[in-house]
Amino acid sequence: MWCPSVSLSVWANSWLAGAAAPDDVLDALSQWAPTHSVTAYDSVAAERTGLAWPDLDDVGSVSLLQTMRTASSPRTTSSVISVVLPVPGDVRGLPPGTQFGRDAVTAGEAILVAPPDGAVGLVPDFEYSEDADAAGDDEFEAELSALAWTVYSFDAVPHTPHFDLGEAEYLLRDAVRSAADAMGALRAGTSGSELGDPRALVEQVLETMLAHRIPDHAPTRAVRVLENAAHVDAIITVSSGLIPIGLQSSSEVQLAGDALRPLISVVRSARLAAVDAILQSAWRG
16 A cells, blocks of 8 residues: 555455454554544534544544544445545545645545545644654655544535546556656666666565555455556656656656656556455455
C-alpha cells in the first residue's frame, strides 16, 4: 500500500465484512505510525460517529475502528467505504465547498464512508518526531511518529466515479512501457556518475511498500494492478529527481517531463480501480 487511507479502508472494510480481525486492522495501521488518533471536526461529525464533543482530546486506534463501524451503519451487502486521491484540478468524489474537500486535497488522500443515511470523511495528518527538524528538507529522514485522523460529516453524498479495473490495467500496460523508456534514457544519462543505477533507486522505493499487507480476499488482478502501478510510480518518483541531472539540454528535460506527466493520472486511476475491487471482494465471501 502507498498511503494510510488505503490501508485503513481495505482492512477496516474486511473487518466489517467479517473477513479480518480487529488486530489485522491495527497491525496494518501500525506499519504507518506507532500511534493513531481520531477527533471529530464538529459536533455533527461527533454525533454521527460517536466521538466525544466538545471534548477534543485525541482517542486512539481502537476508537478509530469504532468510528469506522459506527459511520458504516447501517451496512448492506456491499462496501460503503471508498478512497479518494484528489489533486488540484481533479477533485472527483469530493463534496464541493466543504472543509473536508479542502483538507483532502491538501493531504492528497481521504476516505469516504457513505451509507444511505449520510456520509462522513476521514483525512489523515502526518505528525513527525521532534528531531525531524534536524533532517532539514529531506522528508525521508524525518520519522513519522503519529497519524491524526479528522472526521467530517456531510449530508449530500458525493458521486464516487467508477474506475474499471480492466481498462485501468490496459492503460497501465502502456504506462509501464513509457516508464521503462524513460528509465532507459536516464540510465544512459547518468552512466558513469556517482548517482548509481536508477533501477536500484526504483527498487529502494518499492521496498518501502513491502511491509504493507493486502487482505487475502483481494482479487489476483487487483493485486497485479497495484504492483504494476507501484512500479510505475517508483519510476516517476526516481525520474523526477534525476531528469535534470541525467539529461543534458532543457529540451530533453522538457520532453522527459512531458512523457512522465500523463503517467501520474494513469497510476491514480489504476490504484483507485484496484482498491475498489478489493473493497467489494470482501463482501462476496
